[in-house]
Each structure stands twice: as structure tokens, then as C-alpha cells.
Amino acid sequence: MTHKPREIVVTVALGLPAVLGAGVFAGFAPAAGLAGWWLLPALAISAFAALCSAFSTADQSRAYPDVGGGYGYVRAQLGVWPARMTASAHLLGRCAMAAAVALMFGAYVVPDQPVIGALALVVATALLGAVGFRFTAGVSVLVSLVVLGVLALVVASSFSIPPVPSAGETGTVNELVGVAALMFMAFTGFERITAPHRGEQQHSPSMLKVAIPVLIGLSFVVYLAVGAGVLRQLGSARLALSPAPLRDALAAADASALVPLVQIAAAVAGVAALHFVLASAHRTLTGLVEDGDLPTRLKSGALSLVVVVGCALAVVLMPMATALGVAACATLFYYAFTNASARVLLQNDRTWPMRTACLGLGLSVLLAMSTPVPALLISLAGLGAGTGLIGLTASLRASLKGKRAASRQHTPQGR
Numbered sequence: 001m002t003h004k005p006r007e008i009v010v011t012v013a014l015g016l017p018a019v020l021g022a023g024v025f026a027g028f029a030p031a032a033g034l035a036g037w038w039l040l041p042a043l044a045i046s047a048f049a050a051l052c053s054a055f056s057t058a059d060q061s062r063a064y065p066d067v068g069g070g071y072g073y074v075r076a077q078l079g080v081w082p083a084r085m086t087a088s089a090h091l092l093g094r095c096a097m098a099a100a101v102a103l104m105f106g107a108y109v110v111p112d113q114p115v116i117g118a119l120a121l122v123v124a125t126a127l128l129g130a131v132g133f134r135f136t137a138g139v140s141v142l143v144s145l146v147v148l149g150v151l152a153l154v155v156a157s158s159f160s161i162p163p164v165p166s167a168g169e170t171g172t173v174n175e176l177v178g179v180a181a182l183m184f185m186a187f188t189g190f191e192r193i194t195a196p197h198r199g200e201q202q203h204s205p206s207m208l209k210v211a212i213p214v215l216i217g218l219s220f221v222v223y224l225a226v227g228a229g230v231l232r233q234l235g236s237a238r239l240a241l242s243p244a245p246l247r248d249a250l251a252a253a254d255a256s257a258l259v260p261l262v263q264i265a266a267a268v269a270g271v272a273a274l275h276f277v278l279a280s281a282h283r284t285l286t287g288l289v290e291d292g293d294l295p296t297r298l299k300s301g302a303l304s305l306v307v308v309v310g311c312a313l314a315v316v317l318m319p320m321a322t323a324l325g326v327a328a329c330a331t332l333f334y335y336a337f338t339n340a341s342a343r344v345l346l347q348n349d350r351t352w353p354m355r356t357a358c359l360g361l362g363l364s365v366l367l368a369m370s371t372p373v374p375a376l377l378i379s380l381a382g383l384g385a386g387t388g389l390i391g392l393t394a395s396l397r398a399s400l401k402g403k404r405a406a407s408r409q410h411t412p413q414g415r
Contacts, residue, residue, distance in 0.1 A: 010137050011203060011211040012218065015193040016144040017135060019219045021273025022100040022324065023186025024151065025246060025266050026107065028227050030321040033240030034372070035179040036171030040227055045180035047220040049367060050187035052360030053335040054212045055352040056342035058194040058205075063349040065202060069195055069280065070338040071287045077341040081391070084293060086337040087284050088386025091310070092379065093330030094281035097185060098122060098274055099314035099323040105270035107243040107320070109263050114243070118315045125274045126308045130301075135275060143272050150258075150265035151226055154246050157255040158229030164252060170236045181367035185328040187219055188335075192276055197283055205351040243320070281307045293394045325375025326382075332368035333383060336361055 031039040060073040067076060070090060075083030102118035110117025135143070171179075193211055196202055203211065230239055230249040242248045246262050285303045288294040298306075314323060339360035369376065 007207070008210055008214065010141065011193055011207060012215045013141040013144045014135075014137060015190055015211075015215045016219070017140050017147070017269070017272035018189025018192040018276040019187060019215070019273075020144075020147050020151075020222070020269050021186075021189070022097070022104040022270075022327075023183060024223055024226055025269065026100065026104040026244070026320060027183055027186050027324055028230055028245050029240055029242050030324055031179045031182055031227075032171060032231065032236040033321075034171050034175040034182070035173070036169050036236035037231060038171060038173050038176050039179045039183070040224060040231070042176050042180040043183055043220060043223050043227065045177070045363075045367075046183040047187055047216055049180070049184055049332075049335075049360065049363040050190060051213065051216045052356045052363065053188075053339060054190040054194050054216060055356045056335075056339045056360050057191055058208050058212065059345055059350055059352060059357075060338070060342055061195040061202070062205065062351070063345055066198065067287065069191065069283050069287065070334055070341075071284050074337050074341045075287075075291065077344050078337070080293075081387070082337055082340075083291075084390045084394075085383060085387045086334055087288055087293075087390060088383050089330045089333040089337065089379070090284050091281055092382040092386060093185075093327050093334055094277050094284075094307075095310045095314040096318060096323045096327035096330060097188075098277045098281075098311035099318050100185075100320060100327050101270050101274045101277060102311070102315050103320045103323060105266060105274075108247060108266035109270075111244065115315060119312055121270055121274060122308060122311050122315060125271055126278060126304060128271070129275060129278060130304060133275075135272060140272075143268055147265050147269050148222065150261050151222060151246075153258055153261065154250060155225045155229040157253045157258060158233040158249050160255075161253055163233045163235065170240050177367065177370040178372065181332060181371045182325060182328050183223070184367055185324065185331055186223060187216060188331055189273065189276060190215060191280065197279065209351065278304075278307055278311070281310075288390065292397060293390050295393070295397065322374060322378070325372045326378050329368050329371040329375045329379040330382065332364045332371070333379065336364035336368065339364055 028039065035042060064073055064076050067073060071083050071087040074086040102121045103114060105121045106114030106117035190212065193203055194208065230245045233249040233252045234242065239245055247259050250256060250258050250262065282303055285306060289296055289298050318326065339357045342357035343354055343361065
């Protein structure tokens with residue numbers, strides 16, 4: 001089946017607002033501090049790992065259309081405890097990603113009070129979701145055009161004049177894999193099209209065969225161009241210290257007049273990316289409630305409040321570099337479980353060969369273990385604590401349910 005170019009463009013545009021967030025606006029600073037110019041080839045590794053994981057989630061979404069994302073896929077394929085670990089990794093990764101996106105917004109839009117601006121964005125975006133605002137195809141296309149247009153101006157400005165000689169360079173090739181891990185989180189909005197939420201449009205396998213490579217490929221080209229531009233204009237040493245790399249690159253290129261446009265794009269991209277992050281975390285919590293791993297009395301509003309509180313705590317407790325690292329590491333662990341689950345899908349449920357899931361699993365583990373040590377330790381601690389807490393909650397609920405059943409059996413009739 002062939003698809004019209006317009007249909008492919010709209011499908012890709014649905015995913016772009018979830019991808020073009022903290023990574024393109026703020027991710028280059030910590031990456032340059034680790035690997036300098038080597039961050040550009042590292043992006044290719046990140047994109048390939050994301051491509052394999054996107055294939056896996058697309059196949060599983062088609063096989064299990066009514067379950068709670070990666071948590072639901074793993075529970076159906078691998079069992080309860082791997083699913084709880086998947087949920088813990090996903091929730092930690094979403095909270096850290098929300099913090100990174102919100103802090104990016106604060107650094108660009110409210111530079112004098114970035115944390116206050118970040119907290120305001122979290123609350124405002126949650127309220128938008130609560131009143132029923134949705135990123136329709138039309139809104140997503142508009143957001144994509146605005147952000148891509150401003151990024152094109154940044155790239156053009158960065159290459160328009162020679163840069164000021166840099167004071168020095170940072171990073172080594174030894175950090176290539178670590179930076180690939182860090183930048184993986186920049187591509188992870190693909191679930192917007194590969195694993196839609198309940199009630200959202202499901203895309204056909206033939207459409208996704210085109211849309212997934214185009215989305216990941218376009219995102220890679222955008223990141224490569226922006227990364228090369230800011231590296232050229234600032235140098236890796238100045239870039240590593242920049243809280244808002246795109247703004248500082250424009251200032252260095254004598255294009256400060258464009259800074260308001262970058263602030264607008266950062267605000268638009270921040271709201272869009274954070275909307276999908278919050279919705280994704282909410283879906284995982286909903287799946288935990290439906291499967292009895294969390295109290296079934298929790299309603300949608302209470303789950304939304306839990307997500308907002310978790311994200312707000314991450315904003316307060318994690319600086320930008322830490323938030324980006326934890327978001328990448330925890331999300332990679334999440335996709336390690338998701339790819340492992342995709343490996344055991346039946347052949348009839350596959351659009352892509354099993355080896356893509358195997359590659360995704362191997363790359364996810366390798367990259368996760370290569371993230372900066374603080375991010376790795378926080379992620380491992382969060383994964384263990386979250387899994388234990390979910391297991392304890394489920395055990396207590398089962399125990400109380402058993403006691404109530406026993407009490408009813410021993411209650412005399414007629415009383």
C-alpha cells in the first residue's frame with residue numbers, strides 16, 4: 001500500500017513536537033563537555049538505537065493495542081516483576097525528562113529565575129492537559145514548523161560569520177559512547193506515533209515503515225545541523241558552560257535580534273514536549289492501577305497530581321545536566337526491557353525482523369551503562385526503590401484483599 005506524501009508529513013509532524021525538546025535546546029552543553037566535537041558522530045549511534053527501539057514499540061503496540069505502553073507490553077510478554085521494573089524506569093525517566101524540558105524553558109524564557117519558570121511550566125502544562133487540550137495533527141504541524149524554522153535561523157546565523165577564536169577544546173573520543181547515551185533521550189518522542197494512547201489514531205504498519213525512519217532521520221539531521229552550528233560558533237569549551245546554547249550562539253554570531261524568536265521556539269517546544277512526557281507517565285501509572293499494582297481507588301486526577309509532584313521534585317532536586325543524564329539512563333533501561341519483550345513476539349505480530357529488537361536491547365544496555373556515573377547511580381537507585389515500592393504496594397493490597405475475603409467467609413449469615 002502506498003501513502004500520499006501529505007499523509008507521511010502529517011504523521012511525522014505528530015512525532016516531531018515530542019522529539020524537539022530539551023535535547024536540541026540544551027543537550028549539547030553537557031555533551032560538548034564530555035566529548036567535544038565527537039558529539040556529532042555520537043548522534044548517529046543515538047539515532048540508530050532509537051530507530052531499533054521505535055521498531056520494537058511499533059510492533060508491540062500493534063500486538064497489544066489496549067495496554068499501558070512499554071509497561072503493558074513487558075507484563076504481557078515477560079511477566080509481572082520485569083513489568084514493575086519497566087514501570088519504575090519509565091516513571092523515573094519521565095520525571096527527569098520533564099525536569100530537563102522545564103529547566104530548558106526556564107533557562108531560555110526566564111533566565112533570571114529558571115527554576116521558578118520551570119515549575120510554572122510544569123503546572124501550566126498539566127492544567128492544559130486537565131482541561132482537555134490535545135496536540136492535534138494541525139497543532140503539531142504548526143509547532144513543528146515554528147520550531148524547525150527558528151532552528152534553521154540559528155544554524156544559518158551560526159555559519160554566517162567566522163567564530164571568535166576559542167579558548168580551548170574539551171572532551172575526548174573516549175566519551176563517544178557516553179555522549180551517545182546522553183543524547184539518546186533527544187530522540188525518544190517517537191512513541192507519539194509508534195505507540196499511540198487509547199483513543200488516538202493507530203497508524204498502519206505500512207505507514208510506520210516510512211514514517212519511523214523519516215522521523216528519526218529528520219531529527220538526526222536537525223540535531224546534527226544545530227550541533228555543528230553551535231559548536232562552530234562557541235567552541236566546545238564555551239558550549240559546555242552555556243545554560244542556553246542556542247541563545248549564546250546567536251549572541252556570538254552578532255544575531256542577538258533573533259533571540260526573542262529562540263525564546264518563542266523554546267516555549268512552544270517546551271510545552272509540546274512536556275505535554276507528551278506527562279501524558280506518557282500518566283499512561284504508565286494508569287496501567288499499574290488497572291493491573292492492581294497500585295491502589296485501584298486512585299482516579300485519573302490523583303494520578304495526574306502524582307505525576308506533577310514527581311516532576312516538580314525533579315525540577316527542584318536535579319540541575320540540568322543531571323536531569324538530562326538520568327532521563328537518558330532510565331529511559332535506556334526502559335527500552336532495554338521493551339526490546340527484550342519485543343524479541344519474543346510471534347512472527348505474525350512482527351513488521352520488522354527480530355534482530356532489530358536484539359540490536360535495540362544490546363544498544364540500550366550498553367548505552368545505559370555508559371552514562372555519567374552520577375546519572376547511572378541515581379537511575380539504579382530509583383529503579384530498585386520504585387520496583388520495591390510497587391511490589392510492596394501490590395503485596396499489601398493482595399494481603400488486605402485476602403483478609404477481607406476471609407472475614408466475609410467467617411461472618412454469620414443474617415447479621
